[in-house]
Amino acid sequence: MGQEPLKVRFYTGVLPGVRADDVDTHVRLLASYVATRAGHPHLEVQTRTAETAQQLSQFAEDARRGAVHVGVMWGLEYGWLSKQFPRLQLEPLVVASRGEGPWEIQVMVRQDSEAQTFGDLKGGRLAVYPFTPLPDRAYLAKLTKPLAPREYFTKGPPEYASVRDALFSVQESDADCVLVDTVTYSRFVALYDRRLRPVASTEFPAPVVLGKRELVEGIESGLWADLQRSFLETGMRGDGRSHLRFFKVDGFALPPRRFRELVERQTDEYPISLIEGVSSERLR
Numbered sequence: 001m002g003q004e005p006l007k008v009r010f011y012t013g014v015l016p017g018v019r020a021d022d023v024d025t026h027v028r029l030l031a032s033y034v035a036t037r038a039g040h041p042h043l044e045v046q047t048r049t050a051e052t053a054q055q056l057s058q059f060a061e062d063a064r065r066g067a068v069h070v071g072v073m074w075g076l077e078y079g080w081l082s083k084q085f086p087r088l089q090l091e092p093l094v095v096a097s098r099g100e101g102p103w104e105i106q107v108m109v110r111q112d113s114e115a116q117t118f119g120d121l122k123g124g125r126l127a128v129y130p131f132t133p134l135p136d137r138a139y140l141a142k143l144t145k146p147l148a149p150r151e152y153f154t155k156g157p158p159e160y161a162s163v164r165d166a167l168f169s170v171q172e173s174d175a176d177c178v179l180v181d182t183v184t185y186s187r188f189v190a191l192y193d194r195r196l197r198p199v200a201s202t203e204f205p206a207p208v209v210l211g212k213r214e215l216v217e218g219i220e221s222g223l224w225a226d227l228q229r230s231f232l233e234t235g236m237r238g239d240g241r242s243h244l245r246f247f248k249v250d251g252f253a254l255p256p257r258r259f260r261e262l263v264e265r266q267t268d269e270y271p272i273s274l275i276e277g278v279s280s281e282r283l284r
Helices: 020-037 053-064 075-084 134-144 163-171 182-191 213-219 223-234 238-247 257-269
Strands: 006-011 043-048 070-074 091-097 104-110 177-181 196-203 207-211 251-253
Touching: 006 020, 006 053, 020 043, 020 223, 020 238, 053 070, 053 075, 070 075, 075 091, 075 134, 075 207, 075 257, 091 223, 091 257, 104 134, 104 163, 104 182, 134 177, 163 177, 163 182, 163 196, 177 182, 207 213, 213 223, 223 238, 223 251, 238 251
Parallel strands: 006 043, 006 070
Antiparallel strands: 070 207, 091 207, 091 251, 104 177, 104 196
């Protein structure tokens, strides 16, 4: 009887603006590296896109029946699932870390835009792109309340094919603003003659590797701790760091108290109800 595979699911909202085949390739490379160094090279890697709260909640159902053991998603998404499904007892294994400051969601405009606050953008044109991450949508929905985002902004240009195109549309004044996280923006900032600036932003919890410890330990005793050790060592080794460059992170860390506090606070401030039933094409 063969060794049971460790089933890892990566949610692509962590890397908006990156081609799906590139995401799949690099996720598999990193997962294989970590699992092999943890002594459990038998893997099943899944990549998923959660466009709605219901699709994200499917992770909990799949974890219950053993269809997935470990997930990678935004910290706020982990907070939502933990609050929705407390009996499942999902735990953070490690969190991503970077040396360039916290992760933030930002509403960005041209440097020479007259807008100084988010309120100045009411009636303006929002550049929308496919698969906008769920935390970004929750933040925007909170900003535009009591109006829906599509009611707050005028009907602008059609949805852009990519984050890059949406950012360029703001630079070229085809749209007035764009919603993007700081790490995604950093992938493209060097392409611009005119840098964009934020008029509204909030810190949100870093990407997290999470799972149900009991399920992971059920595959092999001690595997939870072995995976933690392997993740932590990845950022300390040259061959490990080479796998991390694609993700724009420096390494992984055990979940600090500040991460847990931020998850709790932001889960309350940006509840999942803000985006229930709302997909990216309905942002405006």
